[in-house]
Amino acid sequence: MSDLKPYLKELVSDIDARLDVFLPAEGTAPETIHKAMRYSIFAGGKRLRPVLTLAAAEAIGANREVALPCACAVEAMHTYSLIHDDLPAMDDDDLRRGRPTNHKVFGDAIAILAGDALLNESFLMLSHVEATSRYTGIDFIKELATAGNSIHLIGGQVMDIEAEGKTISREALARIHDTKTAALLTSSIRLGAMAADASPIQLSCLSRFGRATGHAFQVIDDILDVTADTETLGKTAGKDLVAEKSTYPSLLGLDGAKKEAQRLTQEALQALDELDGDATRLRQIADYLLKREY
Amino acid sequence: MSDLKPYLKELVSDIDARLDVFLPAEGTAPETIHKAMRYSIFAGGKRLRPVLTLAAAEAIGANREVALPCACAVEAMHTYSLIHDDLPAMDDDDLRRGRPTNHKVFGDAIAILAGDALLNESFLMLSHVEATSRYTGIDFIKELATAGNSIHLIGGQVMDIEAEGKTISREALARIHDTKTAALLTSSIRLGAMAADASPIQLSCLSRFGRATGHAFQVIDDILDVTADTETLGKTAGKDLVAEKSTYPSLLGLDGAKKEAQRLTQEALQALDELDGDATRLRQIADYLLKREY
Numbered sequence: 267m268s269d270l271k272p273y274l275k276e277l278v279s280d281i282d283a284r285l286d287v288f289l290p291a292e293g294t295a296p297e298t299i300h301k302a303m304r305y306s307i308f309a310g311g312k313r314l315r316p317v318l319t320l321a322a323a324e325a326i327g328a329n330r331e332v333a334l335p336c337a338c339a340v341e342a343m344h345t346y347s348l349i350h351d352d353l354p355a356m357d358d359d360d361l362r363r364g365r366p367t368n369h370k371v372f373g374d375a376i377a378i379l380a381g382d383a384l385l386n387e388s389f390l391m392l393s394h395v396e397a398t399s400r401y402t403g404i405d406f407i408k409e410l411a412t413a414g415n416s417i418h419l420i421g422g423q424v425m426d427i428e429a430e431g432k433t434i435s436r437e438a439l440a441r442i443h444d445t446k447t448a449a450l451l452t453s454s455i456r457l458g459a460m461a462a463d464a465s466p467i468q469l470s471c472l473s474r475f476g477r478a479t480g481h482a483f484q485v486i487d488d489i490l491d492v493t494a495d496t497e498t499l500g501k502t503a504g505k506d507l508v509a510e511k512s513t514y515p516s517l518l519g520l521d522g523a524k525k526e527a528q529r530l531t532q533e534a535l536q537a538l539d540e541l542d543g544d545a546t547r548l549r550q551i552a553d554y555l556l557k558r559e560y
Numbered sequence: 561m562s563d564l565k566p567y568l569k570e571l572v573s574d575i576d577a578r579l580d581v582f583l584p585a586e587g588t589a590p591e592t593i594h595k596a597m598r599y600s601i602f603a604g605g606k607r608l609r610p611v612l613t614l615a616a617a618e619a620i621g622a623n624r625e626v627a628l629p630c631a632c633a634v635e636a637m638h639t640y641s642l643i644h645d646d647l648p649a650m651d652d653d654d655l656r657r658g659r660p661t662n663h664k665v666f667g668d669a670i671a672i673l674a675g676d677a678l679l680n681e682s683f684l685m686l687s688h689v690e691a692t693s694r695y696t697g698i699d700f701i702k703e704l705a706t707a708g709n710s711i712h713l714i715g716g717q718v719m720d721i722e723a724e725g726k727t728i729s730r731e732a733l734a735r736i737h738d739t740k741t742a743a744l745l746t747s748s749i750r751l752g753a754m755a756a757d758a759s760p761i762q763l764s765c766l767s768r769f770g771r772a773t774g775h776a777f778q779v780i781d782d783i784l785d786v787t788a789d790t791e792t793l794g795k796t797a798g799k800d801l802v803a804e805k806s807t808y809p810s811l812l813g814l815d816g817a818k819k820e821a822q823r824l825t826q827e828a829l830q831a832l833d834e835l836d837g838d839a840t841r842l843r844q845i846a847d848y849l850l851k852r853e854y
Contacts, residue, residue, distance in 0.1 A: 290709075290710060290711060294710075294711065295711075295715070296710075296715050296718040296719050296722065298718060298722070299710045299714065299715060299718045300710060303710060346676075350672055350673070350676060353672065355649075355667075355668035355669045355672060356669050356672070373649075374649035375649045375650050375721055376718070378644055378647065378649060378650070378672065379644070379710075379714050379717060379718055380710075381676070382640075382644060382675070382676070382679060382714055383709060383710035383714045385676060385679055385680060386679060386705055386708045386709050386710075386714065387705070387709060387710070389683045389701055389705045390701075390702065390705040390706065390709060392701075393698050393701045393702045393705065397698075402696075402697060403696060403697055403698035403701070404687050404691075404697035404698065404701075407683055407684075407686075407687045407697070407698075407701055408684065408687045411680055411681070411683045411684040411687065412684065414680045415584075415677060415680050415681060415684060416584060416588075416590075416593045416594060416597060416673075416674075416677035416680075416681070417584060417588065417589075420593065420673050420676055420677045420680065421589070421590050421593060423673060424590040424592060424593045424670070424673055425590050427669055428590065428592070
């Protein structure tokens with residue numbers, strides 16, 4: 267199997283091209299909102315979630331084309347959550363993906379509305395998916411809307427805000443990571459697999475892979491917040507400490523957190539051992555995530 | 561045909577009961593967000609949009625039960641848009657449906673997230689609709705997601721914000737009303753009709769009815785902002801004047817605006833003349849909207 271980097275580049279290029287088609291053109295009235303939506307979507311993010319969507323579809327043996335509506339939908343949902351999380355009323359952050367945050371450029375009102383519009387758009391994008399022999403179009407909608415709801419993605423942000431300034435238990439922290447990060451990441455993979463008409467057993471293996479990868483990703487994110495600088499990250503470094511957030515490094519120490527990330531990555535790779543499919547790319551991605559520097 | 565009031569009461573009771581089932585229970589963790597979502601959903605709104613959804617399904621000859629997921633979905637979308645519109649960064653309003661606005665009670669962060677959660681939830685609710693012989697589940701999702709997008713519902717709010725402090729043309733005002741109010745109201749009716757498996761001709765009649773009713777509703781809203789008091793309205797009266805917004809009364813005078821509301825209601829009723837179905841309740845509702853005092 268060839269290098270991962272050119273493969274990722276190819277996938278990101280496919281995703282960006284389809285996002286460009288799905289989103290209303292920049293000149294569409296009212297112009298401000300469409301500029302704001304595109305500003306955050308095309309800010310050069312890693313596209314981790316949609317890449318996993320496409321790689322999951324390929325692992326099941328499908329052409330990745332069939333999973334593109336799912337890939338775009340999860341990226342739109344992820345981007346809306348970043349725009350809203352960065353607002354002054356929430357994490358109050360000025361920098362995201364190496365650029366000023368949406369509200370810094372367009373103001374709070376438009377940033378709120380651009381987030382709303384991307385959340386709404388994620389379901390419009392997803393409605394372009396083709397039903398398969400096992401999954402109806404509505405199954406895809408339920409999957410994404412459950413990952414994004416007040417118990418998962420939004421609930422995680424609520425718990426994250428409520429935990430600021432407190433020391434919480436490792437279990438409580440795992441619960442935040444599970445809802446805020448792992449739920450959407452797992453669904454990104456499941457949606458790709460569903461578009462490829464995965465069997466229930468394949469879907470179950472990939473769900474376990476997704477859950478463990480999502481947790482590993484967030485532990486590494488917490489580590490990088492301590493060890494990397496703002497320029498490398500493209501977002502403000504050290505902000506967990508400022509917000510007095512409990513993180514894996516603060517609870518387990520830096521070494522303990524690194525070991526936990528390795529353990530979770532191992533768990534993710536073990537789930538793939540049982541996958542009836544070609545998991546090479548997914549393995550490479552999990553490995554790459556463990557070693558990433560931003 | 562009997563009185564409208566007991567009929568409306570019956571419909572609202574059905575809608576509220578189903579909303580209660582669809583929304584996570586108030587004790588669900590994290591509790592704050594579920595309290596906030598329920599606070600705004602069960603604030604005693606008129607339920608105009610979901611009532612129209614159910615009445616449209618009945619006009620086509622279906623049991624209104626089939627349209628309940630659609631009815632709940634449009635009410636959730638409408639409520640999210642009110643929570644976000646009331647935020648300090650937007651219209652900065654303290655009173656809604658006779659009670660303090662969501663952010664006044666729960667703070668800006670939770671109000672933003674509660675709005676997000678209700679928008680997300682609207683698609684989860686809608687995913688419970690049964691496909692019909694003419695419409696797939698995805699057709700319903702596309703309908704709602706289009707009404708709610710950056711060109712319609714959200715686009716209308718953007719234009720509304722951008723028009724503050726300016727005198728705009730009657731055409732520009734009609735465009736704001738069309739996107740901000742009439743689009744979701746029309747879709748509320750269309751979704752009900754679709755759940756009843758309406759024919760393309762029936763759907764087209766009801767779309768014209770919805771569009772005209774939506775415009776009439778907004779003209780009357782503008783009139784009441786001038787003529788009614790805050791207590792009767794349950795939201796701050798006179799705020800268009802304070803925000804220096806162009807409205808039908810400010811462009812056409814109070815009498816001119818009233819005539820326009822009558823003309824639009826007439827247009828709505830005429831669309832029903834061509835409906836193959838029982839439009840009695842829809843006629844009564846259009847008439848009631850013209851005469852409403854809050």
